[in-house]
Amino acid sequence: MANNVKAMFEAEFDKSIKLLTAMSRDAHLHELMAKAVYQSVTALRSGRKLLFAGNGGSAADAQHWAGELVSRFYYDRPGLPAIALTTDTSIITAVGNDYGYDYVFARQVEALGQAGDVLVAISTSGNSRNVVSAIEAARAKEMIVIGFTGQSGGKMAELCDTCFRVPSAETPRIQEGHEALGHLLCALIEAEIFPRGD
Template sequence: MAEMSEVQAAVRVTARLLDAVAADEALCEAAAAAARACIAALRAGRKILICGNGGSAADAQHWAGELVSRFHYDRPGLPAIALTTDSSILTAIGNDYGYDRVFARQVEALGVAGDALLAISTSGNSPNVVAALQAARERGLATIGFTGQAGGRMAELCDICIRIPSDSTPRIQEGHEVLGHTICAMIEAAIFPRPPA
């Protein structure tokens, strides 16, 4: 019974966080603006690049999968690349240039003006994510950050910074996941409207 209470308490903490996210008009507008930026990139024939470390790397891969494959319904794939998946590229860059360059080097190689970069870091200070944003800005990509409430170094490098109102890494990640899914759904609906039933 104690374990069940612990589960319920944990769910309630997340529920309170999501209520706070839903009530934060500026935060919700930032997420909507992120979706609009991605939609504009895709409509211009560009692509979405996504990066992050650890759990944020998992989010990058998850969101890219939702876009390339499908989210709510069948439709053509959308061009999205998680910069976290190719072990040969990651280890080559890490070996030759250092771990701080693993995402920036890929942005330099793959990114073109008009693309969008989704950069995820709960602290907002991950050096390799910050370097990716710097590279993206130099190349004219739209820069969209997902962080915690402080924003960190990323805040000044992002055209749009989505700050989850928490300092707890798991809570921030949960907020990112909800808004990431929402943005994927908005992109899908805008680029390929759901066919009539």
């Protein structure tokens, strides 16, 4: 058993290191990050908000990143308006029961979203029907859509204003890439809106 653990430990970390190294050197990802930061900061400075949506591990990312913005990332500063659409069980179960699970995020976008807001849509496949429906609802409301998905992009690739496609087909690696990018997005938004000057 110890040999199996050691082998898998090393193999999994090697894959993660290779992925993150490749991403760190990807000029296109650098450009996309600059664009996503600009879109987010512009919205927030205009009195708009960020909405986050995803399923499973992506739901955890949605809640995590919204929390980083409302609370703090690196340092104390005023909270930023960010809402995870994954947290209200009464809304999710009501919409799921009345309209179907495909609409649990779209209905919230219809209710809470405004033109100029940002929807951050997270799906490792890029094809999650409820996330795609949320994107369609956001576009109908003239919101900006920032997507996080895997290398294929799925349906989301054509629907997002900015789409981060992690260069992997493995769900765990895609999720690791999303977490690195999401943390960076939060850190850069914080630094841009509340520069510390040091």
